[in-house]
Each structure stands twice: as C-alpha cells, then as structure tokens.
Amino acid sequence: MKNIVILISGRGSNMEAIVRACAAEQWPGRVAAVLSNRPDASGLAFAAEHGIATGVVDHKQYPDRAGFDAAMRNAIDAHQPDLVVLAGFMRILTPEFVEHYAGRMLNIHPSLLPSFPGLHTHRQALEAGVKFHGATVHFVTPELDHGPIVLQAALDVLPGDTPESLATRLLDCEHVMYPRAVRWFVEDRLQVRDGVVQVQPAEPQWLLALSAPAAGISQ
Ligand code: GRF
Numbered sequence: 001m002k003n004i005v006i007l008i009s010g011r012g013s014n015m016e017a018i019v020r021a022c023a024a025e026q027w028p029g030r031v032a033a034v035l036s037n038r039p040d041a042s043g044l045a046f047a048a049e050h051g052i053a054t055g056v057v058d059h060k061q062y063p064d065r066a067g068f069d070a071a072m073r074n075a076i077d078a079h080q081p082d083l084v085v086l087a088g089f090m091r092i093l094t095p096e097f098v099e100h101y102a103g104r105m106l107n108i109h110p111s112l113l114p115s116f117p118g119l120h121t122h123r124q125a126l127e128a129g130v131k132f133h134g135a136t137v138h139f140v141t142p143e144l145d146h147g148p149i150v151l152q153a154a155l156d157v158l159p160g161d162t163p164e165s166l167a168t169r170l171l172d173c174e175h176v177m178y179p180r181a182v183r184w185f186v187e188d189r190l191q192v193r194d195g196v197v198q199v200q201p202a203e204p205q206w207l208l209a210l211s212a213p214a215a216g217i218s219q
Helices: 013-024 043-049 065-077 094-101 123-127 165-184
Strands: 002-008 029-036 055-058 083-084 105-108 132-139 149-156 190-192 198-199 206-208
Touching: 002 013, 002 043, 002 065, 002 165, 013 029, 013 043, 013 165, 029 043, 029 065, 029 132, 043 055, 065 094, 083 165, 105 165, 123 165, 132 165, 149 165, 149 198, 165 206
Parallel strands: 002 029, 002 083, 029 055, 083 105, 149 206
Antiparallel strands: 105 132, 132 149, 190 198
C-alpha cells in the first residue's frame, strides 16, 4: 500500500479527483495527507471530511524559501510518502527539495509542455494562436515545469475562447488524467529511461477532448 501526500494551495479539485478515484478504484495506495502552504485553501475541508490528515505550512511564517521548504519537507516526511503529488501547489521549490523527492514527485501543468511553462498558460496559448492546448502530468525536476512527461491531454482552441473558457474545459481533462497518472505510479507501472516515461503494460499516454468535429483534410 503506497502512501500518497498531496500538496495544494487552493480549491484542490484535482486533489478531490485523486481522492475519489483512489477510493472508487481501490488503488494499492492511500492518500495519507493533504498539505497546504495556505491556511485558507478550501480543499483542506474536503480532505478533512474524508478522514484524511491535513496540515498547513504557511509560507508567510518563513523568512526565506529554504526555511519554508525545510518545514514543508518535515511535514511531508512525517507521512512516509512513496509519492508526493503537486496539485495546484503554487510555490517554486528549491533544488534541494526537488532532489529529495526525485522520481517520486508529480505535477500537473495546464499546458502542452514544453510549450508555455510558468503562469497564465491559457492566455499564453491564445496569444500564440495555437490550435491545440492542453495539460501535462510530469515528474518534477529542478527546472520549473520540466521533467519527464507521464501523460498529456489536448483539446482544440475554439473561436471566441477566453483564458477562462479554456481553463474550464481543460479542468475536466485534468480530473481524468491526473488520477490516471497517479494510479499508474502506485501500481508501479511507470518506467523512466533517458528522460522518457513509458507505462507498462503500454496504454495511451494522451487524451483527446475535441469539441469541434474533425474538419477533414483538404489542400
Ligand atoms: C489546475 O489548473 C492545475 O493544472 C494548475 O493549477 C490548477 C489547480 O486547480 N497547476 P485545483 O486546485 O486542482 O482545483
């Protein structure tokens, strides 16, 4: 039974999706704790209501990033995690912290990496005029929003889309893809070789959520 610790900063809808899938599908794992850097993160209430240990390490109480990271690391390690899941956790982590969880920390980023790392990904996608947008679950490495890609979901950008409409459609994909990727991890199905992740036995490491019917190809 693998221990999963989930870090959130806000509403925690991806955390909720993982908690629900873990219970419904009876994974060989359990969500041991949900921790936040913000005392007002609304997702903490959901976790507590589901009998999951919760905790807050308030970044505002620490003078520097290293001090916060050390405290957060202690809080996480108290739950003996096999996997740390970043789910809307809005803090940049020190390389030391990332190294400590190397190979056992996942993140979801709302873009088709390596395009659009960082913030405001939906606006970045619209301004670039891309026709597909998406989300990526990846292993966390010291470089922000990089790291071996586990699973990607793509959707088509529609005329009139706004950052908000893209975020809403994409969140539905995230709630399918993140539990799937976490499940693969707890089932020991992920292999990383030369920075490339494969799932064994193989199954598609992508999802398509197209709104518009395929237009056909013409020249
Ligand atoms: C998601 O869009 C995720 O991709 C990004 O932050 C958002 C978190 O949403 N990293 P929630 O807190 O899981 O509802």
